[in-house]
Amino acid sequence: xxxxxxxxxxxxxxxxxxxxxxxxxxxxxxxxxxxxxxxxxxxxxxxxxxxxxxxxxxxxxxxxxxxxxxxxxxxxxxxxxxxxxxxxxxxxxxxxxxxxxxxxxxxxxxxxxxxxxxxxxxxxxxxxxxxxxxxxxxxxxxxxxxxxxxxxxxxxxxxxxxxxxxxxxxxxxxxxxxxxxxxxxxxxxxxxxxxxxxxxxxxxxxxxxxxxxxxxxxxxxxxxxxxxxxxxxxxxxxxxxxxxxxxxxxxxxxxxxxxxxxxxxxxxxxxxxxxxxxxxxxxxxxxxxxxxxxxxxxxxxxxxxxxxxxxxxxxxxxxxxxxxxxxxxxxxxxxxxxxxxxxxxxxxxxxxxxxxxxxxxxxxxxxxxxxxxxxxxxxxxxxxxxxxxxxxxxxxxxxxxxxxxxxxxxxxxxxxxxxxxxxxxxxxxxxxxxxxxxxxxxxxxxxxxxxxxxxxxxxxxxxxxxxxxx
Amino acid sequence: xxxxxxxxxxxxxxxxxxxxxxxxxxxxxxxxxxxxxxxxxxxxxxxxxxxxxxxxxxxxxxxxxxxxxxxxxxxxxxxxxxxxxxxxxxxxxxxxxxxxxxxxxxxxxxxxxxxxxxxxxxxxxxxxxxxxxxxxxxxxxxxxxxxxxxxxxxxxxxxxxxxxxxxxxxxxxxxxxxxxxxxxxxxxxxxxxxxxxxxxxxxxxxxxxxxxxxxxxxxxxxxxxxxxxxxxxxxxxxxxxxxxxxxxxxxxxxxxxxxxxxxxxxxxxxxxxxxxxxxxxxxxxxxxxxxxxxxxxxxxxxxxxxxxxxxxxxxxxxxxxxxxxxxxxxxxxxxxxxxxxxxxxxxxxxxxxxxxxxxxxxxxxxxxxxxxxxxxxxxxxxxxxxxxxxxxxxxxxxxxxxxxxxxxxxxxxxxxxxxxxxxxxxxxxxxxxxxxx
Numbered sequence: 061x062x063x064x065x066x067x068x069x070x071x072x073x074x075x076x077x078x079x080x081x082x083x084x085x086x087x088x089x090x091x092x093x094x095x096x097x098x099x100x101x102x103x104x105x106x107x108x109x110x111x112x113x114x115x116x117x118x119x120x121x122x123x124x125x126x127x128x129x130x131x132x133x134x135x136x137x138x139x140x141x142x143x144x145x146x147x148x149x150x151x152x153x154x155x156x157x158x159x160x161x162x163x164x165x166x167x168x169x170x171x172x173x174x175x176x177x178x179x180x181x182x183x184x185x186x187x188x189x190x191x192x193x194x195x196x197x198x199x200x201x202x203x204x205x206x207x208x209x210x211x212x213x214x215x216x217x218x219x220x221x222x223x224x225x226x227x228x229x230x231x232x233x234x235x236x237x238x239x240x241x242x243x244x245x246x247x248x249x250x251x252x253x254x255x256x257x258x259x260x261x262x263x264x265x266x267x268x269x270x271x272x273x274x275x276x277x278x279x280x281x282x283x284x285x286x287x288x289x290x291x292x293x294x295x296x297x298x299x300x301x302x303x304x305x306x307x308x309x310x311x312x313x314x315x316x317x318x319x320x321x322x323x324x325x326x327x328x329x330x331x332x333x334x335x336x337x338x339x340x341x342x343x344x345x346x347x348x349x350x351x352x353x354x355x356x357x358x359x360x361x362x363x364x365x366x367x368x369x370x371x372x373x374x375x376x377x378x379x380x381x382x383x384x385x386x387x388x389x390x391x392x393x394x395x396x397x398x399x400x401x402x403x404x405x406x407x408x409x410x411x412x413x414x415x416x417x418x419x420x421x422x423x424x425x426x427x428x429x430x431x432x433x434x435x436x437x438x439x440x441x442x443x444x445x446x447x448x449x450x451x452x453x454x455x456x457x458x459x460x461x462x463x464x465x466x467x468x469x470x471x472x473x474x475x476x477x478x479x480x481x482x483x484x485x486x487x488x489x490x491x492x493x494x495x496x497x498x499x500x501x502x503x504x505x506x507x508x509x510x511x512x513x514x515x516x517x518x519x520x521x522x523x524x525x526x527x528x529x530x
Numbered sequence: 531x532x533x534x535x536x537x538x539x540x541x542x543x544x545x546x547x548x549x550x551x552x553x554x555x556x557x558x559x560x561x562x563x564x565x566x567x568x569x570x571x572x573x574x575x576x577x578x579x580x581x582x583x584x585x586x587x588x589x590x591x592x593x594x595x596x597x598x599x600x601x602x603x604x605x606x607x608x609x610x611x612x613x614x615x616x617x618x619x620x621x622x623x624x625x626x627x628x629x630x631x632x633x634x635x636x637x638x639x640x641x642x643x644x645x646x647x648x649x650x651x652x653x654x655x656x657x658x659x660x661x662x663x664x665x666x667x668x669x670x671x672x673x674x675x676x677x678x679x680x681x682x683x684x685x686x687x688x689x690x691x692x693x694x695x696x697x698x699x700x701x702x703x704x705x706x707x708x709x710x711x712x713x714x715x716x717x718x719x720x721x722x723x724x725x726x727x728x729x730x731x732x733x734x735x736x737x738x739x740x741x742x743x744x745x746x747x748x749x750x751x752x753x754x755x756x757x758x759x760x761x762x763x764x765x766x767x768x769x770x771x772x773x774x775x776x777x778x779x780x781x782x783x784x785x786x787x788x789x790x791x792x793x794x795x796x797x798x799x800x801x802x803x804x805x806x807x808x809x810x811x812x813x814x815x816x817x818x819x820x821x822x823x824x825x826x827x828x829x830x831x832x833x834x835x836x837x838x839x840x841x842x843x844x845x846x847x848x849x850x851x852x853x854x855x856x857x858x859x860x861x862x863x864x865x866x867x868x869x870x871x872x873x874x875x876x877x878x879x880x881x882x883x884x885x886x887x888x889x890x891x892x893x894x895x896x897x898x899x900x901x902x903x904x905x906x907x908x909x910x911x912x913x914x915x916x917x918x919x920x921x922x923x924x925x926x927x928x929x930x931x932x933x934x935x936x937x938x939x940x941x942x943x944x945x946x947x948x949x950x951x952x953x954x955x956x957x958x959x960x961x962x963x964x965x966x967x
Contacts, residue, residue, distance in 0.1 A: 066659035070645065077647035143643035147704060150609045150637045151660040152629035526611035 063153045067161020068168065075131045075169050084127045088177055091119055092184075105192045105201055106209055109185060110489045116181045117485040121410050124170055124177075128414050129437045132166045132421035137430040145525045156517045163422055163513065170414040178407045182400075211293060212345060216402035216493040217393040219297075222280035222361075222378060227265045235261050271303075271375040275367035278376070279320060280390055284357045287394040293347040294394040296361055297490075300340045303373040310337045312369035317352045320360030335366075345393070359392065396493050405494040406484030412502045416477055417441060419509035423516040426523065440476075447478040477505035554623070556712050556743035557585035557608065561617035564603055564767075577603040579767035580617070585745055585760075590738045592754040592775075593747040595764035601747045602640060604764075605716055609637060622712055633661065636710030640717040640747075642701030646690030650681050650700050653689055657704045668707075675703040678733075694721035702730065712743045719753050724824045731757050752821075755779070788816060 075081045095115045136159070139145050149158060189201050189209060201209070236258060239245045249257055272278045287294055300311045318331035332352045338344050353359045365374050378389035420440060424433035443450065454462060454470050482501050487494045564578040578600045585591040593601045606612040608619045610627030624631040644653055651672055658668035676682045679699035689697060698721050705713060715734075719727040734744055734757045748754050754761060755775060762772040771778065787800075797813055804811040 062662050063660050066656060070648075070656050073652075074645065074647060143639070143641075144645060146609075146611060146639045146643055147637065147657070147701070148660065149611070150626070150632055150635065151657060151708075152632040152662075153660050154629060522613075524612050526606040 064157045064161045064164060067153070067158055068165040071135050071162050071165025072169055074135055075166070080127065080131050080134070081169060081173065084123050085173065088120060088123055092116060092177070092180060095119070105188065105205060106213055109188055109209070109213055113181065113185060114485045114489045117406065117488065120174070120177045120181070121413065124173055124410070124414055125417055125441060127173070128166060128170055128417045129421045129434060129441065131169065132162065132418050133425040133430055133433045133437065135162055135166065136422055136425035137433060140525060141429070149525060155521050159422060159426070159513070159517055159520055163418055166418045167415065170418065171411065174407060174411060174414065182403055211347070212295070213491050214399040215395050215491040216397035216399060217295070217491050218396035218493045218495065220282050220285055220392045221389055222282055222391070225266060225269045225378070227262050227269070231265055232258050232261050235265060267375070270378060271373050272363060272365045273373050274365050274370055277362055277364040280361045281320070282359045282361070282392050285353050285359050285392055285394060286357050287350050288396060290350050292350060292395055294350050294353070294392060296346040296348060297343060297393050298346070298390050299343050299377060299388060300338055301375040301377065302340050303375070304371070305340070306370065306372060309340050311340055311374055312337045312366045314364035314366055315346060316362040316364070317348050318360060319354040319358060320362065321358065350394070393492065399491070402494055403488065405498060406488055409482045409484045409494065409498060409502070412505045413479055416505045416509045419512040419516070423512040426516045426519040443473060444476050444479045446480060447473050447476065448480045477501065477508050555584045555620070556587045556589070556622060557583060557591070557745055558620045559583045559604065559608070559617065562604065562607060562614055562619050563616035564607060564612065565615045577767050578607070581767065581769065583762060583769070585743060587743050588738065588741050590734060590744045590746060590757050590759045592758035592761035593745065593764060594749060594751070594754055594761055596749060599764040600767035601764055602716055605714060605745070605747055609714070633708065634711040636705035636708060636713045638701045638705040638715050638718055640720065642697040644689045644697055644700060647688060649686050649688055650676060651685045653700055654703055654707055658707050661708045663708070671707055675706060679703045695723060695726055698722055699726065710742070712745070713737060714745045716747045718746065719748070719750055724821055725828070727753065728821060728825065
């Protein structure tokens with residue numbers, strides 16, 4: 061172990077003395093305050109904090125990822141090309157100890173910088189309400205603002221999705237029969253097979269059920285809502301999309317929330333009702349008192365498209381049943397943890413990313429020269445960072461291409477740890493709980509890192525080190 | 531680990547030897563062959579061709595040959611940095627990639643591939659840690675080694691700023707940090723000034739006397755001739771000639787007399803005696819070795835320059851220049867010698883011979899070998915550690931004076947008793963020298 065540590069501390073010294081770490085740190089130190097004081101968001105303190113956290117975390121994550129790739133590849137390839145390995149590996153050290161030392165050195169550097177800059181962002185965020193004065197009136201944060209911050213930012217809220225929309229085969233069959241009887245099937249879908257037709261009809265019914273016509277209403281039903289504190293509000297998170305844009309870009313809504321099972325049975329129950337107007341096409345949150353939740357965790361939320369005030373169909377994005385749309389779905393949020401705990405889990409996610417990248421970089425460095433290894437690592441880094449987007453793009457491909465990519469690249473990307481699955485910045489901005497399901501992702505990432513390190517060790521073990529003098 | 535390091539080298543060797551099969555030779559290659567091909571398997575180059583080398587324990591073995599004759603390739607295979615295409619390469623009876631073997635080996639590659647961002651002390655500390663040497667042993671050995679290679683004064687400067695010769699000295703020091711049983715030196719004297727070269731050769735001889743095996747790889751024939759017991763000349767990856775230096779070079783059918791200045795009459799008498807034996811006879815003054823001449827000339831030049839530099843060194847600029855001088859080992863060495871030899875006559879006469887290493891050199895090496903014992907029995911060891919900075923500053927000062935004077939004493943031999951002594955020797959100068967030792 062002392063040999064591994066000797067290599068690790070030497071690697072750390074290299075990164076520090078070659079000023080690589082210094083340059084990255086300076087960049088962060090310059091850019092972070094720019095974002096803290098320069099970016100205003102929507103003008104409110106909450107908006108400023110959200111942009112600061114979002115950009116800050118993203119920036120720290122990006123710069124540390126790049127630092128990892130460059131530092132890890134440099135330290136490994138330069139030892140080979142500048143031939144320090146001649147004197148180091150002829151000492152009583154095994155090659156795996158050498159690589160492991162490199163890995164630990166870079167990981168230590170990352171951890172120190174992550175804790176440092178994570179700490180700076182945390183400090184700024186936590187101190188902000190005390191020092192904030194609004195730019196116009198130079199007033200401190202009002203109690204209402206403070207409550208909003210407390211409820212929607214300094215929190216870690218669990219998210220519950222509504223029961224999915226059910227489209228039964230009978231409904232599809234009924235629609236099919238109706239169209240068939242009216243001779244309209246061939247008119248709209250010429251030459252399609254019955255199976256294809258039914259698939260499309262299902263989609264049509266689904267979007268019909270997820271949108272609300274003028275004067276219509278829609279009920280979402282939730283289960284298992286269990287807030288920690290019964291005195292705290294819970295939040296409905298939604299986005300209103302419209303078929304035709306109203307002149308004031310607002311939708312007038314009537315909301316009702318409560319135990320709609322009792323309403324159906326004609327029993328008395330506590331209902332929360334509000335008439336509100338909301339801007340369209342942006343995420344909004346509606347606060348509900350937690351008394352409206354039934355004892356067994358059930359909650360129904362009803363939206364009514366008010367006929368005198370609106371002239372358009374309102375659509376909600378929970379009709380599509382894929383992962384990407386889940387993020388935007390109609391949901392309930394409630395406090396399930398502290399901001400600090402959530403923030404730490406966020407940093408942990410970043411740590412696992414860096415752990416994976418270190419292994420990836422060292423693996424690339426064992427068989428490629430510096431520029432090629434950096435290129436490969438960067439391409440893979442970008443791939444795992446936008447894996448969701450890439451995977452989605454496959455679905456828009458032509459049939460032949462899809463078959464080629466589906467079997468190969470798509471499988472690889474799906475197997476790789478997808479960084480965009482757990483983007484800590486997104487969670488923290490919305491005050492959303494990074495739950496322990498993250499552990500699954502983390503363990504998958506660790507397995508990958510170990511796999512790559514294993515490959516690296518195997519390659520390095522058999523490598524003719526005196527051969528590569530390029 | 532600590533206990534292990536404290537074992538004397540002989541026992542350590544035996545212990546590691548038990549683990550290996552058997553050890554007939556310190557270095558052995560059996561039918562070693564290495565071919566290089568390009569990435570597509572074409573254009574094969576035969577670098578080493580069925581090489582059978584055998585280096586005995588406690589032997590200074592020279593691997594000679596022109597550039598590209600396979601010397602370095604052989605060494606890289608021995609150390610496990612290249613894989614043999616065919617055959618076997620054994621170090622101390624085991625594989626060069628085995629840590630148990632590596633523990634007993636020192637390797638100084640053809641160039642010093644060092645971490646530029648470390649200073650000499652950190653460099654040696656890093657290598658010491660790879661051997662698992664305890665902190666105190668490391669500290670002690672590092673100071674000794676820095677002193678030995680004359681880099682104590684610059685021990686806190688980044689290696690990246692060093693000249694080739696200075697880097698070379700660290701390269702050598704790192705090869706000695708574990709007090710190896712087998713030392714492999716690839717072109718050890720390239721980039722070194724004559725005095726540094728001379729030091730390395732003396733070091734090799736001293737180590738050989740202490741029972742170490744040295745595999746030397748060089749194309750500087752003078753160096754090899756001076757220190758090697760046996761040599762092997764490689765060409766095209768094959769051994770062209772092999773044997774004891776003495777036997778290979780000795781002209782057995784000739785004899786050489788060396789005398790002090792003698793009269794014409796005496797010379798005629800000797801010629802007459804030789805004529806009776808019916809062999810040819812020629813008489814001339816023997817030539818001095820250029821190396822010896824060089825060392826002496828530089829020493830004399832420095833002595834003349836000394837008053838000037840002494841005067842300047844009282845001012846601030848002078849102090850800075852003096853510091854510069856200190857960083858240059860050659861200057862430092864020679865100045866040290868001058869201070870020691872001030873007031874004495876310059877060495878004269880043709881009889882200046884390279885002297886064998888003095889016992890003092892052994893004491894430095896003894897310190898290296900038994901560093902752990904020295905430290906563990908020293909009562910004020912803790913005290914020293916706490917005042918490390920001031921101590922090392924003092925050592926800097928001391929190191930500039932003492933060991934360098936010592937080295938020069940050896941290099942510029944001022945032994946007047948050699949005057950008038952008549953020696954009979956073979957033409958090989960090495961033989962006479964060995965007799966002295």
